[in-house]
Amino acid sequence: MATTTFQAGTAPRPSLVNQTLAKDRLGTAGVAQFVLTSAAPLLVVAGIVTTGWAVTGVVATPVAFIVLAVLLGVFAFGYTAMARQVVNAGALYTFSARGLGRPAGVAAGLLAVVSYNTMQVGAYGMFGAVAAGLLQEQFKIGVAWWVCALVAWAAAAMMGGRRVDFNGKVLAVLLTGEVAFVVVASITGLSHPANGQMSMAALNPTGLVLAGGAAAGAAFAVAWTGYVGFEQAPVYSEESRRPNVTVPAAIYGSLVLMVAIYTLASWAMSVAVGPEHIVEQSRQQSVELLFTVAAPLGAAVGTIGHLLFLTSLFAGLLAFHNTANRYFYALGREGVLPRVLARTSPRTSAPVAASITQSAVGFTAIIVYAVMGWDPVVQMMFYLASAGGVGVLLVLTLAAVAILAYLWRHSSHGGLWSTVIAPLLATVGLIGVCVLCLSNYATLLGVAPGHPLTWIFPTAYGVILAVGLTWGLIMRFTAHPAYPQIGNGATVAPATVATSGAAR
Amino acid sequence: MNGGWRGAHIPASRVADVGTTRFGPAGVDKKLFLADDMFLVALDEWIGRHRIAPGPLSLGIAGGMLAELLLDNAITLVNGKPRPTDAPPSSGVTHMIRDRIAAEPHHDVRTWLLYIAKTATDDVAERLTLAGWIQALTHGGRIRKTTVLYKASTKVIAPEIAWRALRLSTALGASGPAESRGVQTWLDAVLVVLCHAIGLTGFLLRDGGPECKTYIDEIHISLSQHLPAVHEVATAVGELVGTATFTHT
Numbered sequence: 001m002a003t004t005t006f007q008a009g010t011a012p013r014p015s016l017v018n019q020t021l022a023k024d025r026l027g028t029a030g031v032a033q034f035v036l037t038s039a040a041p042l043l044v045v046a047g048i049v050t051t052g053w054a055v056t057g058v059v060a061t062p063v064a065f066i067v068l069a070v071l072l073g074v075f076a077f078g079y080t081a082m083a084r085q086v087v088n089a090g091a092l093y094t095f096s097a098r099g100l101g102r103p104a105g106v107a108a109g110l111l112a113v114v115s116y117n118t119m120q121v122g123a124y125g126m127f128g129a130v131a132a133g134l135l136q137e138q139f140k141i142g143v144a145w146w147v148c149a150l151v152a153w154a155a156a157a158m159m160g161g162r163r164v165d166f167n168g169k170v171l172a173v174l175l176t177g178e179v180a181f182v183v184v185a186s187i188t189g190l191s192h193p194a195n196g197q198m199s200m201a202a203l204n205p206t207g208l209v210l211a212g213g214a215a216a217g218a219a220f221a222v223a224w225t226g227y228v229g230f231e232q233a234p235v236y237s238e239e240s241r242r243p244n245v246t247v248p249a250a251i252y253g254s255l256v257l258m259v260a261i262y263t264l265a266s267w268a269m270s271v272a273v274g275p276e277h278i279v280e281q282s283r284q285q286s287v288e289l290l291f292t293v294a295a296p297l298g299a300a301v302g303t304i305g306h307l308l309f310l311t312s313l314f315a316g317l318l319a320f321h322n323t324a325n326r327y328f329y330a331l332g333r334e335g336v337l338p339r340v341l342a343r344t345s346p347r348t349s350a351p352v353a354a355s356i357t358q359s360a361v362g363f364t365a366i367i368v369y370a371v372m373g374w375d376p377v378v379q380m381m382f383y384l385a386s387a388g389g390v391g392v393l394l395v396l397t398l399a400a401v402a403i404l405a406y407l408w409r410h411s412s413h414g415g416l417w418s419t420v421i422a423p424l425l426a427t428v429g430l431i432g433v434c435v436l437c438l439s440n441y442a443t444l445l446g447v448a449p450g451h452p453l454t455w456i457f458p459t460a461y462g463v464i465l466a467v468g469l470t471w472g473l474i475m476r477f478t479a480h481p482a483y484p485q486i487g488n489g490a491t492v493a494p495a496t497v498a499t500s501g502a503a504r
Numbered sequence: 505m506n507g508g509w510r511g512a513h514i515p516a517s518r519v520a521d522v523g524t525t526r527f528g529p530a531g532v533d534k535k536l537f538l539a540d541d542m543f544l545v546a547l548d549e550w551i552g553r554h555r556i557a558p559g560p561l562s563l564g565i566a567g568g569m570l571a572e573l574l575l576d577n578a579i580t581l582v583n584g585k586p587r588p589t590d591a592p593p594s595s596g597v598t599h600m601i602r603d604r605i606a607a608e609p610h611h612d613v614r615t616w617l618l619y620i621a622k623t624a625t626d627d628v629a630e631r632l633t634l635a636g637w638i639q640a641l642t643h644g645g646r647i648r649k650t651t652v653l654y655k656a657s658t659k660v661i662a663p664e665i666a667w668r669a670l671r672l673s674t675a676l677g678a679s680g681p682a683e684s685r686g687v688q689t690w691l692d693a694v695l696v697v698l699c700h701a702i703g704l705t706g707f708l709l710r711d712g713g714p715e716c717k718t719y720i721d722e723i724h725i726s727l728s729q730h731l732p733a734v735h736e737v738a739t740a741v742g743e744l745v746g747t748a749t750f751t752h753t
Binding site: 015016017020021090160163235236238239322325326329330333343344345346347348349350351354489490491492493494495496498499 | 555556557559560604607608611615616618619622697700701703704706707720721724725728735738739740741742743745746747748749750751752753
């Protein structure tokens with residue numbers, strides 16, 4: 001926003017300060033790129049959608065993408081309205097603290113950090129399986145999936161700990177390639193329909209109401225994992241040229257792009273294979289299904305697609321590694337978690353303690369899965385991505401309630417739609433989606449009702465929230481010096497900590 | 505307080521003595537501005553690079569420059585926004601900053617820190633070069649990324665540069681004899697809180713115990729009471745460093 005300086009009798013001059021700062025700031029495309037890199041479109045389409053079909057047996061995933069996109073679009077009205085008033089990089093849990101109180105913020109923060117860690121760890125399983133498969137197919141080299149997963153782990157640990165990022169232009173090229181491959185593969189699938197008929201069955205909304213909501217619960221959980229990452233846009237508010245415009249534009253632009261890609265690709269795969277065979281073929285071909293649909297394009301395109309799949313996977317797991325680091329760092333800097341987690345490398349400013357912690361979690365998970373012989377695609381990637389995704393969905397829902405409460409109290413800015421109606425609709429919708437997901441975990445995981453996993457994961461969410469809430473209340477009633485800083489995230493200054501701690 | 509500690513009870517009457525000049529070693533200009541001291545404390549003079557990443561360093565130096573203006577009484581803080589006064593700044597670099605503040609008085613401290621940080625390191629490097637402390641050596645070319653190394657201008661100066669950080673470590677109780685412990689001037693107090701804001705105290709206190717961190721807390725308390733505007737700048741520096749780490753992670 002160009003702020004002008006005025007002198008009497010002269011034309012307004014642009015602000016040199018604003019112009020100087022704007023040069024290095026992000027535009028809409030820059031913020032959207034961060035969002036889409038986290039979302040990893042090719043990973044979603046080739047990995048999560050196909051595995052979702054295989055595990056849940058629910059065909060109506062394309063419909064779920066559309067319904068969720070509309071719901072998240074409504075949510076974004078209140079989200080961005082609050083982001084204009086609460087300029088803080090902490091986003092979801094910061095809003096929870098400001099809207100529902102600091103103890104609720106602690107609960108949301110803890111669930112967020114555990115959920116993002118869980119999603120990130122799940123990605124190692126998919127990477128390991130895909131890389132091992134590629135090495136076997138292309139080079140006839142037999143390598144265990146966990147070896148490939150450990151290579152990705154080491155690379156992510158090194159890059160995250162030293163703040164080594166992919167060059168922005170390289171990321172943009174890879175992201176463009178991903179999207180292009182998905183679009184081209186989808187067009188190929190639609191132009192080669194099974195039995196010569198372009199079936200609309202996968203787009204039929206009635207597919208979501210089967211089995212008393214079980215289908216909807218599972219489909220929404222799968223679809224939501226495709227959108228995780230869009231909620232990170234406000235993190236870049238202070239890095240944006242015009243936060244009030246850039247962040248909303250990036251959110252809506254990303255949502256439109258994601259729903260278009262995901263819906264088109266998942267529908268196209270069902271058309272190419274036939275909706276009555278999509279579940280069976282997903283179980284047989286797993287992550288290769290999209291590449292089978294793209295086979296008419298030739299072997300070279302298929303190889304490029306596989307390579308882009310690997311880079312998408314790595315970019316996605318690195319993005320989640322960084323997201324988990326941010327939460328560890330912010331909660332450590334606030335003092336909610338041990339302050340050692342806020343320790344950074346002097347030379348790189350990378351949050352090394354957070355990165356080491358997250359890397360330790362990932363390493364442990366890979367070793368456990370390898371030793372136990374558990375499947376890396378279904379039991380590691382899909383289970384953990386779904387569980388982590390539902391956790392983030394719960395945090396998003398908490399934030400929706402908080403946004404409603406906050407904007408109700410501070411409604412001087414913004415219209416009725418963005419401060420009351422949209423937040424209310426979003427809250428009701430997200431609570432409904434959460435209830436469907438949690439009550440249909442058996443369908444989501446593809447296990448029998450009553451299986452231990454159907455109550456272990458939902459119980460874990462409740463335990464984490466309860467622990468966070470309890471710790472927040474303890475901090476409040478013991479006048480813990482860090483309590484006033486809850487919700488300020490990484491903006492907590494050492495000076496503030498020093499004066500609050502020494503004043504006790 | 506342990507024996508030998510002078511504590512942070514810098515006499516209130518000495519607030520009026522605050523200035524931005526020091527006496528440097530023989531052969532160099534006998535002025536060492538606060539931001540210059542920040543630069544030298546963070547510098548590893550043997551390899552020519554700073555011990556802190558460029559982002560936090562530039563914010564710390566920018567904080568030092570705003571602190572110089574406040575200590576010169578060339579600006580005041582009104583509701584978190586710098587306002588120019590009639591008193592002249594001590595250096596040409598801060599004079600230009602004060603003029604820009606006068607031209608655009610609507611920005612807050614955080615915005616000024618981000619703006620000043622864009623060129624702060626280079627501006628202070630130039631000031632120190634002209635004063636005879638350092639020389640900037642540029643490496644790299646078409647293939648390798650261009651880097652700038654800051655080396656001591658002469659061999660005699662090198663230990664004087666190293667002394668800037670060692671002096672602070674000693675004052676904070678992390679090294680040296682007990683009788684040398686204790687920050688003695690408000691300039692050093694400001695320098696300590698700025699170093700704390702950008703994460704440099706880990707290096708300064710590497711040989712110290714937990715009592716050193718407690719002492720830094722006490723310096724913060726004293727500064728917030730006697731020089732609240734400067735402490736506000738240091739707080740803003742810390743906030744920006746945290747935000748930058750969060751966003752760029």
